[in-house]
Amino acid sequence: MIQSIEDTRLQARAWLAANVPSEPPPEDGPAFRAFVLAWQKRQAEGGWAGISWPKEFGGRGASVLEQIVWFEEYARAGAPSPLDASFVGLNHAGPTLMACGTPEQKASHLPRILNGDVVWCQGFSEPGAGSDLASLKTRGRVEGDVLVVDGQKTWSSFADIADYQELLLRTDPAAKNSRALTWVICPMNSPGLTVRPIKTMAGPYKYCEVFYDEVRIPLSNIVGGLNNGWPTAMSTLAFERGTAAIALLIGLIQKVEQLLAACPVDRTAMRERLAGLRAQGASIRAMAYRVALESEDSIPDASGSIVRLAFSEFGQRVTAAALDLYGIDAPEVLTSQGLGHAYLDAFSETIAGGTSEIQRNIIAERLLGLPKGPR
């Protein structure tokens, strides 16, 4: 077992050394899409795409430990962020299709996600439904063999460069939330669909608003059954082990080491701060590995929320320390891909994918067993 893991590490290290793109990714738009898809395609050709996907769906079928090793090496090699425009396809839409899709849906979509042919985005959040996702209002009504969609989604990352969207709709206005929603594959070139990219405070266009005006989607695109969207969306979680985020965590841990190396000895307060961050990074890494490994054979408990909470705030602390170390006017900070961008981008860490407030609620209620607060 140990020898096998060590072999995986050496193989991964050698392959990454030869294949990681040397140029930084473009900021946004079609050039960014081309970059992301080319990197995904290269991983597919090398046999490293879909590291966590089962072999029957074309993935590598790696154990959690092997996934950890892969993402450790991935971070050390400085490979592109695994949470970029390929993330929704590989970690959300793909696993959902594996769990709930029809044979036709699986055959049509899974190979294209894996091979870097398409970009997927998520259509869950709405102007009035973020943390409170169940209050979403975008409607889908059945007309013959199509769903006719009207409404608006927002914060749909990379929707401007996506081919498909995993779209969560209200299809039965009379039913309770758990039986009122439908998960559907929405082609982004559908007539009546408009995308408006939004410029973020960190620089690039990343989030998008998506408007649906009588958009007609075939009923055959529904995944998991009509009015069964909530359990379908939740099925994604059964695949999620958080291993991809380990690459980001290790990237931040490496950043702390770089900052410590750059910090003059006489800046004692800064060195103490960075030493504290080193300890935080090590603790989060240990927690993340424990949660990932224990989830190998069981459905994860809410411990992942502790890791998520600690990781997101760690990212903010590391990037803020970097700015304070170098100064706001330093070349390392000012460039569009520099530490200033990283600092501003980290503001989203405690919001995206479940805010820190929601994570704290989960920890309090599900782990500590405290009474549920008012919602």
Place this chain on the structure above:
Amino acid sequence: MNYGLTEDQASILAGLDQLIAAHSPEAPKEPRNYYYDAELDRAVAEAGYLQIAREPGFGVLEAALIAERLARLPWVVEAATSAIVAPVLPIPADLQPIALSSGDFSRPARFLPIAKVLVLNRGEDALIVRLDNATIEPVETLMAYPYGRLKSIEGLECQRIAQCDDLRRRWRIALACEAAGSMAAALAQVVEHVKARYAFGRPLGSFQAIQHRLAMAAEVTEAAKWLALRAAWSDIEADAAMAAGFAQCQVSQFTYDLHQFCGAMGLTLEFPLHLWTYRLRALVGEVGGASAQSQAAARATWTEAA
């Protein structure tokens, strides 16, 4: 220190508010990192607000009140340096806008692209550089001020100041006033948001998790304001260092909390919160940063402690 505004101070601020209302530019259609409006800058200067500290019967405290009020605006105005720092510098009273920077002349400085003079704090001494014939390269940053870099200092009129204590003290006071005004405006923006925005059928602001952290932000905002005004009133090193250092230490948590409660909306350029939080972030590194202020505060003799 008197904690209420005098009649004159209230009248000055009322006049300033009227001027702002009369000169407020329209918001540009495209969201930007910052808004600078030269006309508003000029109007504030021409009305004499930046000279208030030189007027008989007035002083740094009145200049601080003006700088704090102007820092609340969505538009950046070069007021704090001209009103608070310039009176201790050997430069003509009407020579502004002024850019302040530390270290080498080629480091990016805020307001440099629109400045007439650069004041360079070099540690042991300072240099006043007239920018009449200077080549200034604009610097693209994500921070909310016009930044620029001086290409060369050769051929420019320079004046050396051997003693920099007054410069650094006033710079700290100016920084503290800008930070306090920016905090107040940012907090007001977020308070309005959490009253209007609903989740789980309730206003966001009704959740205790949010109430408590905004209450802490309010405490920080008030503390920053009163430390800044106190420093302006006493005009002594210990108060100036404490005021600037306190604001700089608080910025990180303060800005994270405010953005957090605006959700993804608060991460876009379309939502105006960044106009103040970007500024706060830029101010964190000035005059050596929070660590330098803490050391200065510890070094200074603070008579009130006795």
